Amino acid sequence: xxxxxxxxxxxxxxxxxxxxxxxxxxxxxxxxxxxxxxxxxxxxxxxxxxxxxxxxxxxxxxxxxxxxxxxxxxxxxxxxxxxxxxxxxxxxxxxxxxxxxxxxxxxxxxxxxxxxxxxxxxxxxxxxxxxxxxxxxxxxxxxxxxxxxxxxxxxxxxxxxxxxxxxxxxxxxxxxxxxxxxxxxxxxxxxxxxxxxxxxxxxxxxxxxxxxxxxxxxxxxxxxxxxxxxxxxxxxxxxxxxxxxxxxxxxxxxxxxxxxxxxxxxxxxxxxxxxxxxxxxxxxxxxxxxxxxxxxxxxxxxxxxxxxxxxxxxxxxxxxxxxxxxxxxxxxxxxxxxxxxxxxxxxxxxxxxxxxxxxx
Amino acid sequence: xxxxxxxxxxxxxxxxxxxxxxxxxxxxxxxxxxxxxxxxxxxxxxxxxxxxxxxxxxxxxxxxxxxxxxxxxxxxxxxxxxxxxxxxxxxxxxxxxxxxxxxxxxxxxxxxxxxxxxxxxxxxxxxxxxxxxxxxxxxxxxxxxxxxxxxxxxxxxxxxxxxxxxxxxxxxxxxxxxxxxxxxxxxxxxxxxxxxxxxxxxxxxxxxxxxxxxxxxxxxxxxxxxxxxxxxxxxxxxxxxxxxxxxxxxxxxxxxxxxxxxxxxxxxxxxxxxxxxxxxxxxxxxxxxxxxxxxxxxxxxxxxxxxxxxxxxxxxxxxxxxxxxxxxxxxxxxxxxxxxxxxxxxxxxxxxxxxxxxxx
Numbered sequence: 001x002x003x004x005x006x007x008x009x010x011x012x013x014x015x016x017x018x019x020x021x022x023x024x025x026x027x028x029x030x031x032x033x034x035x036x037x038x039x040x041x042x043x044x045x046x047x048x049x050x051x052x053x054x055x056x057x058x059x060x061x062x063x064x065x066x067x068x069x070x071x072x073x074x075x076x077x078x079x080x081x082x083x084x085x086x087x088x089x090x091x092x093x094x095x096x097x098x099x100x101x102x103x104x105x106x107x108x109x110x111x112x113x114x115x116x117x118x119x120x121x122x123x124x125x126x127x128x129x130x131x132x133x134x135x136x137x138x139x140x141x142x143x144x145x146x147x148x149x150x151x152x153x154x155x156x157x158x159x160x161x162x163x164x165x166x167x168x169x170x171x172x173x174x175x176x177x178x179x180x181x182x183x184x185x186x187x188x189x190x191x192x193x194x195x196x197x198x199x200x201x202x203x204x205x206x207x208x209x210x211x212x213x214x215x216x217x218x219x220x221x222x223x224x225x226x227x228x229x230x231x232x233x234x235x236x237x238x239x240x241x242x243x244x245x246x247x248x249x250x251x252x253x254x255x256x257x258x259x260x261x262x263x264x265x266x267x268x269x270x271x272x273x274x275x276x277x278x279x280x281x282x283x284x285x286x287x288x289x290x291x292x293x294x295x296x297x298x299x300x301x302x303x304x305x306x307x308x309x310x311x312x313x314x315x316x317x318x319x320x321x322x323x324x325x326x327x328x329x330x331x332x333x334x335x336x337x338x339x340x341x342x343x344x345x346x347x348x349x350x351x352x353x354x355x356x357x358x359x360x
Numbered sequence: 361x362x363x364x365x366x367x368x369x370x371x372x373x374x375x376x377x378x379x380x381x382x383x384x385x386x387x388x389x390x391x392x393x394x395x396x397x398x399x400x401x402x403x404x405x406x407x408x409x410x411x412x413x414x415x416x417x418x419x420x421x422x423x424x425x426x427x428x429x430x431x432x433x434x435x436x437x438x439x440x441x442x443x444x445x446x447x448x449x450x451x452x453x454x455x456x457x458x459x460x461x462x463x464x465x466x467x468x469x470x471x472x473x474x475x476x477x478x479x480x481x482x483x484x485x486x487x488x489x490x491x492x493x494x495x496x497x498x499x500x501x502x503x504x505x506x507x508x509x510x511x512x513x514x515x516x517x518x519x520x521x522x523x524x525x526x527x528x529x530x531x532x533x534x535x536x537x538x539x540x541x542x543x544x545x546x547x548x549x550x551x552x553x554x555x556x557x558x559x560x561x562x563x564x565x566x567x568x569x570x571x572x573x574x575x576x577x578x579x580x581x582x583x584x585x586x587x588x589x590x591x592x593x594x595x596x597x598x599x600x601x602x603x604x605x606x607x608x609x610x611x612x613x614x615x616x617x618x619x620x621x622x623x624x625x626x627x628x629x630x631x632x633x634x635x636x637x638x639x640x641x642x643x644x645x646x647x648x649x650x651x652x653x654x655x656x657x658x659x660x661x662x663x664x665x666x667x668x669x670x671x672x673x674x675x676x677x678x679x680x681x682x683x684x685x686x687x688x689x690x691x692x693x694x695x696x697x698x699x700x701x702x703x704x705x706x707x708x709x710x711x712x713x714x715x716x717x718x719x720x
Contacts, residue, residue, distance in 0.1 A: 241687060242689075
């Protein structure tokens, strides 16, 4: 077993802070196993005594709240949401292949996963606190301290109040029906479906209702899309939030030799925000002609769609390309070349794998 | 003056039913003049006596409503929304350039426009009717009869109830501060910000709350994205709804000779759904390097952004390319080749114009 109870087949990018991505086998499951779920951290994993844990809700509210775990669990309706989390750095490897991105982990397609989350709606907690007229954003602060900021600071981020008032945003204490593991934010984490993973703050201990977005390092400096020649700085670049339409091929893999004839191609596709995956096309000739893949289990608006298709491969080399379409009929950009950015976020180019079909 | 009080410089694609797009000059204004606003119709423009007009609200509701115009205007709070409407066939011309699309108008970039709309929130009317538990969609039917369907039928369409309950969806009787012109749906039209224009049903006379999407021709057969080799049919293809991220270059125009040196490039960009335009990049070398354009007046979440940039053009030929980014950090697909579809919808490829800079 790996650290923090994670599976051995996770791909560990960093030990301290612990950062590990889900392996291809586990990624192909409809729901991602908890012990294979990706971990993205910016500081040491904090140890929190659940019986001593308190959640402070304050800022632009009519009344501050100071809630114990028992109160949080007892005072509000319990809700369950199936949601995909996805790191803004998912698939960064494809951008690094174009030009190196020093200091950033080369995440493959496994900085994402889908779980069932159980908790209470942030909206219900906010309704009790009563956002004041000037409230426009809801900030979250964790217990974890990150040395990536100077001076060091606790990890945090915010979402618009309009999103925070929607019932899919949870303060969650369970994942896939089991108590939330420490490495995933126990005792309570935020789950913001459709937003980059960085907003689903782990080890939550403070909610601040604000007139402006979160001013901390992890929203004001990083997790922002810079132009190709940009340099990170306070307020520089486009703040990330909604997850852009994305997809990945999980099987076959790059360079694989497969028997010629019928070959199954599988993968995932995910549309953030309030969009859903409407169609997935697969090409075996580099993108000249396309076939529609079958969309597998529909887990609802907040989750990815796994997909599959059987294609017929003649002996020889083939380039398999995939393009997902969201419910606005938008599709993915063709290539990664135009997507490179200094922090390596939002690689949502059409995935490609080259395979060699061997006369069987 | 053109038909129905429209300006002479509109580009008329069809006289019966009347279909005309906004010219480039009017498109470059932040708010589109009413008499230059694009018109997309599927049947003869009906003449409606406002004093005799009634709006029926029925279907999966607790109580049916049968409202006069005076009641509609008097019983609910008046609201104003600045919203861009965009036809799903906007920029079809670029797809036709790849392969002809018989029977469909070759819309350029002017099947879109932005206006101030005044009316009441559909949400308020629905609240009075009381959607029943099974309600999931809200259908709209106009007075106009279209011979494009067999047998002929009134134009109609639906949106999800979740969207219908948002306050930006209006039943509107005014446009840019003046009574709604006949050709734009008087006395009352629906305005569904962020959705394809086809859902903003004109000459509204019936609202049907439903468990399922609108079964009529204009939602179940057309306004659906077919695969490249698809053929229209009931329920075939992806139903369109949210408008995909799009942009256009309004100046300079294709083939234009411009003086070398500083040249202003202008255009619009629009992100449908609940997204906004976060950035617009302009390239003068066909897409190899990019500059960020200035985003002009911010009219709110439901409107386009006009943009401009001054680029320096050396004497010679240049290909200007634009890519907009939405608030999920998604950008437009590179080219039109992969977007061609049998009905010619959703051309949201990066716009390109070739210009010749003349030594000044």
